[in-house]
Amino acid sequence: xxxxxxxxxxxxxxxxxxxALRQLMIxxxxxxxxxxxxxxxxxxxxxxGFLSAPSASRSDTEDLVQECWLRIHKSxxxxxxxEPVLPWIFAIARHTSLDGYRRRRRVESREVKTERxxxxxxxxxxxxxxxxxxxxxxxxxxxxxxxxVILLLKVTGMSLEEVARATSSTVGAVKQKAHRAYEKxxxxxxxxxxxxxxx
Amino acid sequence: xxDRFLDRGGGKLPGELADHVADCARCRGLxxxxxxxxxxxxxxNGVSERISAEVKKSLAPVKPLPSTGRLAxxxxxxxxxxxxxxxxxxxxxxxxxxSGVQLAGVMTLLLAAAGLLxxxxxxxxxxxxxxxxxxxxxxxxxxxxxxxxxxxxxxxxRIPEVLLAGWVCTYHGALIALPVGAVTLILALRGxxxxxxxxxxxxxxxxxLLSLTVLQFTCENQHAGHLLLWHGGVLALSLAAGYAAxxxxxxxxxxxxxx
Numbered sequence: 001x002x003x004x005x006x007x008x009x010x011x012x013x014x015x016x017x018x019x020a021l022r023q024l025m026i027x028x029x030x031x032x033x034x035x036x037x038x039x040x041x042x043x044x045x046x047x048x049g050f051l052s053a054p055s056a057s058r059s060d061t062e063d064l065v066q067e068c069w070l071r072i073h074k075s076x077x078x079x080x081x082x083e084p085v086l087p088w089i090f091a092i093a094r095h096t097s098l099d100g101y102r103r104r105r106r107v108e109s110r111e112v113k114t115e116r117x118x119x120x121x122x123x124x125x126x127x128x129x130x131x132x133x134x135x136x137x138x139x140x141x142x143x144x145x146x147x148x149v150i151l152l153l154k155v156t157g158m159s160l161e162e163v164a165r166a167t168s169s170t171v172g173a174v175k176q177k178a179h180r181a182y183e184k185x186x187x188x189x190x191x192x193x194x195x196x197x198x199x
Numbered sequence: 200x201x202d203r204f205l206d207r208g209g210g211k212l213p214g215e216l217a218d219h220v221a222d223c224a225r226c227r228g229l230x231x232x233x234x235x236x237x238x239x240x241x242x243x244n245g246v247s248e249r250i251s252a253e254v255k256k257s258l259a260p261v262k263p264l265p266s267t268g269r270l271a272x273x274x275x276x277x278x279x280x281x282x283x284x285x286x287x288x289x290x291x292x293x294x295x296x297x298s299g300v301q302l303a304g305v306m307t308l309l310l311a312a313a314g315l316l317x318x319x320x321x322x323x324x325x326x327x328x329x330x331x332x333x334x335x336x337x338x339x340x341x342x343x344x345x346x347x348x349x350x351x352x353x354x355x356x357r358i359p360e361v362l363l364a365g366w367v368c369t370y371h372g373a374l375i376a377l378p379v380g381a382v383t384l385i386l387a388l389r390g391x392x393x394x395x396x397x398x399x400x401x402x403x404x405x406x407x408l409l410s411l412t413v414l415q416f417t418c419e420n421q422h423a424g425h426l427l428l429w430h431g432g433v434l435a436l437s438l439a440a441g442y443a444a445x446x447x448x449x450x451x452x453x454x455x456x457x458x
Contacts (some may be wrong), residue, residue: 066253073254076261
């Protein structure tokens with residue numbers, strides 16, 4: 001086996017420890033302020049990554065993160081200690097993201113009626129741009145439903161079942177969306193390779 | 200094949216697959232990117248502190264909701280009590296006209312549908328619940344089951360009488376569905392349903408099913424065409440109305456958030 005295959009041994013590592021989160025949630029439900037602080041500190045960066053949208057500014061994303069936390073706080077009684085925490089958190093985050101997307105679409109459609117905006121320039125491919133940046137850029141070209149599945153799998157390390165819980169879907173539907181997303185990402189990567197070879 | 204390993208979150212690739220990933224730039228890139236560590240997002244200054252301050256303003260102990268099974272049992276219990284009260288109020292004329300086989304067939308179907316809808320509603324009011332079946336499948340299966348049971352067990356009548364004599368049942372069914380829908384909604388909002396549209400559809404389905412059940416036991420016209428069109432029509436109308444109400448609620452909530 002070529003030496004590079006040793007690299008393909010690792011498993012996707014969760015960025016967050018589920019058991020620690022569960023204990024924090026239980027204490028949060030009991031109104032422990034330190035548990036609330038710790039949860040917010042651990043989860044906000046991941047939520048920020050998930051709620052960042054291609055067309056949204058950082059301040060828009062910050063507003064969405066705050067809105068998401070208010071919804072989490074209001075719904076904290078619906079978390080059951082026997083269930084995993086991340087699907088519960090990201091189910092709420094997902095709907096916050098959908099509401100944010102609908103709001104932006106309504107605002108943008110009103111702005112276009114009064115003034116013709118210049119076309120948004122495609123982000124240029126810069127020399128030395130890493131594969132990671134490239135794939136991150138291509139992620140924005142996926143349909144929303146596929147993008148959110150890939151983001152949840154990658155950013156949080158959740159399993160397919162947990163992503164199905166977070167997206168109010170079935171495991172089969174999540175798998176299908178993920179596979180279609182991988183297909184499209186491969187196609188986009190292949191097109192770039194072909195373009196690079198020609199130039 | 201690589202995608203199946205991605206589904207499982209990685210792991211040691213078997214020989215041929217590992218060779219392919221080593222040779223194929225696209226698969227190698229995708230595999231490494233999906234499974235690789237994510238760089239934590241750099242947050243704007245003070246975001247976490249601002250959120251903490253806001254959350255602590257209303258930090259109080261809360262009691263977690265009961266399990267899905269217990270919630271569903273409560274919903275079914277309330278459903279049963281409401282059906283019993285309404286049938287007692289309007290008189291069990293329909294039940295008296297049904298044969299033993301018809302009663303058994305219809306009751307089995309309606310009880311199963313009520314139980315499954317109650318489970319679905321319990322899933323819906325708790326974010327992150329694992330849904331093993333979509334609502335559309337459940338309703339589709341019920342519609343097919345209702346049509347089959349009615350078509351096979353109940354007598355058919357002449358078409359003009361079906362069309363002329365049935366609208367009163369749908370009207371009464373709608374009048375029952377409205378307050379039942381309101382009660383169901385109040386109970387559901389004790390949870391945290393993420394989507395108003397989906398909740399609206401489910402509440403509409405529950406209210407429609409309850410109306411259909413009451414009509415089945417109280418309506419003296421037990422001909423198949425009448426049951427399918429006018430009683431079944433109550434469920435369809437109620438489902439549509441529930442979804443539309445959920446959509447409207449979503450728009451109102453979005454406008455409020457903009458202010």
